[in-house]
Amino acid sequence: MAPRVETRPLRPHEGNKLVALMRQGKDAIAVRRAEIIFASAQGDTAPEIAQRLHFTPDYVRKVIHAFNEHGLGILRAQYTNGGRPPKIQPEHESELVELALTPPNLTGQPFTHWSLQTLHDVAVKRRLVPDICLETVRQILKKHRISLQRTKTWKQSNDPDFEVKKSASRDSTRPPRQAKRR
Numbered sequence: 703m704a705p706r707v708e709t710r711p712l713r714p715h716e717g718n719k720l721v722a723l724m725r726q727g728k729d730a731i732a733v734r735r736a737e738i739i740f741a742s743a744q745g746d747t748a749p750e751i752a753q754r755l756h757f758t759p760d761y762v763r764k765v766i767h768a769f770n771e772h773g774l775g776i777l778r779a780q781y782t783n784g785g786r787p788p789k790i791q792p793e794h795e796s797e798l799v800e801l802a803l804t805p806p807n808l809t810g811q812p813f814t815h816w817s818l819q820t821l822h823d824v825a826v827k828r829r830l831v832p833d834i835c836l837e838t839v840r841q842i843l844k845k846h847r848i849s850l851q852r853t854k855t856w857k858q859s860n861d862p863d864f865e866v867k868k869s870a871s872r873d874s875t876r877p878p879r880q881a882k883r884r
Contacts, residue, residue, distance in 0.1 A: 706747060706748075707742075707748050707762075707763045707766045707767065708742055708745075708766070709739055709742040709743045709766050709769055709770060710769075710770050711743075712739075712743050716773070716774060717740075717743070719774055720736045720739055720740045720743075720774075721740070723736040723777065724736050724737055724740065729778065729779070731777075731778070731779040732777040732778055732779070734755065734757075735765050735769075735776065735777045736777055737755055738751055738755065738757070738762055738765045738766065739765065739766065739769050739777075741754070741755070742762075742766050748762040748763050748766065789832050789834055789838075790831065790832070790834060790838065790842070794830065794831045794832065795842055795846075797825070797830040797831065798821075798825050798830060798831050798839065798842055798843075799842070799843070799846050799848065801821065801824065801825055801828075801830060802816060802821055802843055802848050802850070803848070806820070806824075809824065811824065812860075815850070816850050817850060818836050818839060818840055818843075818850055819836065821839060821850065822834070822836055822839045825839070
């Protein structure tokens with residue numbers, strides 16, 4: 703038979719936190735662990751808690767021991783499963799943000815505003831960031847509260863006489879017709 707495991711006496715703020723978490727918690731793991739700790743603090747044994755909450759008695763004992771050693775910090779799940787390391791480092795992120803805040807025409811682009819695609823293409827071409835997807839660029843900009851406007855297909859002319867030509871009247875343009883009066 704396994705030895706009886708009990709939680710240490712709860713401090714008032716710990717009890718309040720457990721009750722609030724059980725009532726309004728959004729993290730399912732934290733809520734379930736809070737239920738284990740609270741039930742143990744009320745005098746229930748590990749097998750009783752396990753049966754009522756559909757856990758194994760060993761898991762209940764493990765949660766109680768962890769709470770006794772580390773306190774409320776054990777309520778949140780600690781995921782250390784590794785996974786793929788992130789491609790984007792903080793320095794890449796800051797380079798991308800700096801580029802997004804720079805007007806495109808100062809970087810040699812013929813645009814007046816960045817689009818997500820052109821920002822991505824320029825950042826990758828200049829090797830400011832590794833080859834990443836557009837969604838990652840969008841999330842980084844959102845994180846830094848930078849919004850890109852939807853660009854129009856408008857480019858500035860390289861012609862030095864553009865303003866003169868743009869303003870000049872053309873012979874090929876007909877004057878507007880007058881409406882007939884009755």
